[in-house]
Amino acid sequence: xxxxxxxxxxxxxxxxxxxxxxxxxxxxxxxxxxxxxxxxxxxxxxxxxxxxxxxxxxxxxxxxxxxxxxxxxxxxxxxxxxxxxxxxxxxxxxxxxxxxxxxxxxxxxxxxxxxxxxxxxxxxxxxxxxxxxxxx
Amino acid sequence: xxxxxxxxxxxxxxxxxxxxxxxxxxxxxxxxxxxxxxxxxxxxxxxxxxxxxxxxxxxxxxxxxxxxxxxxxxxxxxxxxxxxxxxxxxxxxxxxxxxxxxxxxxxxxxxxxxxxxxxxxxxxxxxx
Numbered sequence: 001x002x003x004x005x006x007x008x009x010x011x012x013x014x015x016x017x018x019x020x021x022x023x024x025x026x027x028x029x030x031x032x033x034x035x036x037x038x039x040x041x042x043x044x045x046x047x048x049x050x051x052x053x054x055x056x057x058x059x060x061x062x063x064x065x066x067x068x069x070x071x072x073x074x075x076x077x078x079x080x081x082x083x084x085x086x087x088x089x090x091x092x093x094x095x096x097x098x099x100x101x102x103x104x105x106x107x108x109x110x111x112x113x114x115x116x117x118x119x120x121x122x123x124x125x126x127x128x129x130x131x132x133x134x135x136x
Numbered sequence: 137x138x139x140x141x142x143x144x145x146x147x148x149x150x151x152x153x154x155x156x157x158x159x160x161x162x163x164x165x166x167x168x169x170x171x172x173x174x175x176x177x178x179x180x181x182x183x184x185x186x187x188x189x190x191x192x193x194x195x196x197x198x199x200x201x202x203x204x205x206x207x208x209x210x211x212x213x214x215x216x217x218x219x220x221x222x223x224x225x226x227x228x229x230x231x232x233x234x235x236x237x238x239x240x241x242x243x244x245x246x247x248x249x250x251x252x253x254x255x256x257x258x259x260x261x262x263x264x
Binding site: 001002003005006007009010012013016017020050052057060061062063108109111112115116118119122123125126129130133 | 152153155156157159160162163164166167168169170171200229232233236237239240243244247250251
């Protein structure tokens, strides 16, 4: 039934957005995670991708979170010779996480999540009305 | 029942089916609101579907293991987008939300019409 498929699709959208939010949380939590050994790499920002997924049983085209990749890019470095991760010149490399970008990503995920949620609620209301019409 | 006028109940049923399909298409659009390069789609208007009723039945699935044919719901891509983000995504959440609300209201209307028609039958049968 089409309404069931609509429910599946909205739910898959919500799952995808929440996995995105999880990655944002990981990035923000690790925004100060430097390496521990001299010259070691700090935390590298993670990115999430979505991929299309066709449910073979119902034919519903939903989406699901794909592979979690890492963001390329230089690590910013600053001078701190006493740090355990400082290299021979005294520079410590810090993660390539920009908190502004992460917050923006978080807001977008939140907005999309609530859009999916309201479609889910509307669809549920339509189903409920159809069921109620059997009672009359 | 007269032959040349469509049966209101069947008409309400078709309308409900169309609305359910549309809801599914809109759910797909909103779920893909952050997919790069995604273009939203919508069903052709109900009048047009009524005109060519039966012609577009799609490919029948004779076995549950068959894949449903892609695009069997007859959804067409929207050409004109209200907005387009830098990653090529053309879904405007406000436009889609408006369509969801429209579909919801039309669904309530069609169901109520269906119900009152059934109520008339009940009255005729003396069980009103």
